[in-house]
Amino acid sequence: MTTPTPSLTLYSHRNGPNPWKVAIILDELALPYNTVFIEMDGSQKASPYIDLCPNGRMPTLVDHSNNDYTIWESGAIILYIVSKYDTEHKISFSKEMDDDLTGQALQWLMFQMSGQGPYWGQAVWFSRYHPGDKIPSAIERYTKEVRRVLGVIDLELRRGNKEWLVGGKCSYADLSFVPWNWYTDMNFEGTAVDGWREEFPFAAAWDSRLRERAAVKANYEKRGAAVAAAPK
Template identity: 50%
Template sequence: MSHGKQFTLYTCQPGGPNGWKVAIVLEELGLTYESIYLDLKNGESRSPEHTKYNPNGRIPTLIDHKNNEFVIWESNAIILYLISKYDPEHKISVTTEGDKFQLTQWLFFQASGQGPYYGQASWFVYSHPEKIESAKERYMNETLRILGVLESVLSKQEWLVGGKATVADLSFITWNQAALIIVLPNKEGFDFHKDFPAVFAWHAKLEARDSVKKIAAVRAAFQR
């Protein structure tokens, strides 16, 4: 099978933070890819054309055409695959055993903490057909708790692991962007700069990276 680009990324637009964070990592590593944007509302991610690659029927899914059509899904598993095979210079990964375990720790925390809580907060604030104030309050408070965990670490060091920006940091950016647009404006008195100054500074540095700005521009084009 011949492909002009090394990877095919099954994702969605304009939302879907998990797909966009994989795109950011692909950009960081200078890897070529084609994005196929599935319409989640119409069930395209659960169609046979996609589930033949990803039985979970969710996005993202990545196919590496230069590695025997290797298929991998779950966003942070994809990220670990990409840095393992395609970051020999450790541009956005780490080298020591301890740092590698800590990087994995942060990816697990992002996947088990930030993503689910921010996602539920977004759902109950923005999409749920009934207004359930207790659910909104619970998940908005959990969103603030996750920011507090990050603040407790980033107030003492510039980056999460290894003394530099890595995929540990980049894995958080798209979900933080979503929360700042959808969830946190609904929290009375929330002041990102004042309440979480270290996270605010870290977030700004990540948003200033070329990869993040490029993906933000692609996302914005879908909303015009």
Template identity: 45%
Template sequence: MAQFTLYSHPVGPNGWKVAQVLCELGLEYETIMKDFGDVENGMKTPEFEAINPNGRIPVLIDHSAGDLIIWESGAIILYLVKKYDPEHKLYPASLEEQALVDTWFFFQMTTYGPYTGQAVWFKVLTGNENPKASERYVGEVHRMCKVITKQLEKPDSKGWLVLGKCTIADLSFLQWTRFLYRLEIDIAKEYPTMNSWVEAMLAFPGVKKSTEGEVWMGKD
């Protein structure tokens, strides 16, 4: 039995974020994919809501800690690096450096991810029925891409958001940034610095392992 059980979804970026951190830290886990909606294998069933009352993925169960259940991707990732990253590969030791990482990490959690999700909802999933909302959210995604590009291009960044190395802050953006094709944003052409950043993360052994069998990037 693997140490962890991860409840995820083939499309949802947040589950993949957790998988990438697990793999980069060399932790063994089993993935159980859930469906959206109130169906037999869905996230709105009584069985799943007994695990996560919010009825969303991801959820992580740490079997080595008395079957500890954690939900919300940010909480899961912080738990993993605080407990299972003694070499500080993805999360620094000092409080001051942690604050720098957390700033970008929470920017992804509270702004970049939600705004990108809303942009996909209004522009793609609802057939652009509300063009003003679509325009607003897609515009915000472009604005944030410029913010990220500026940070990555700072002389001391070495191509990363903070501390001159890859941290959970960078990894938290990876799947959401790969998702931008659904908004007809070609980062290779429009944001080449971000594209190089994405390609660098995709080359990491743990990230490669986590995306084995990945199906959602099929550009539906």
């Protein structure tokens, strides 16, 4: 049975990592979609966007081929996409065939959402954008957490001598980490994160493999172009 081609709109942000998680997943599955960038000028907290996402954050996905079904929060969006459209399980796992792998993939997605995203976000804020004087204790705390999370990934890959986190293939569990990983090299020079590639070689090799994927390369370029084209 052929899955109908969806009609999707992704409400995104040019620089924020979470929308690019969803874009990478969509491109991995070769799903057509339209991107609408929401600027952080108050538009995200006003109609019409707030009518789609009461949290006023990006991303939000609207599936026009499913009665304009609307879903927000990047992890929830990823699970919706793979559940509905990854019928060949290119980047997901069949629950009926292997419930353990499904659970493991969910585990790593939850770890990305609860561990990587918040700690990277706070580390970026206090390292780059916090107004006024720097707060060394905050920078140290959150950059050390960045390093700890990278260490968890390294341990998992090392002890299984694995290339990917789950099931011997690149899945949404791996891909969900990509956009925040971009920030690792962009924002943390001169902090506790320095030298992570040497300390965690399995995580570094995993990150390099992810960066070589066509969907990841394409979205890295699209992100750069979107940032460059942002209203001044």
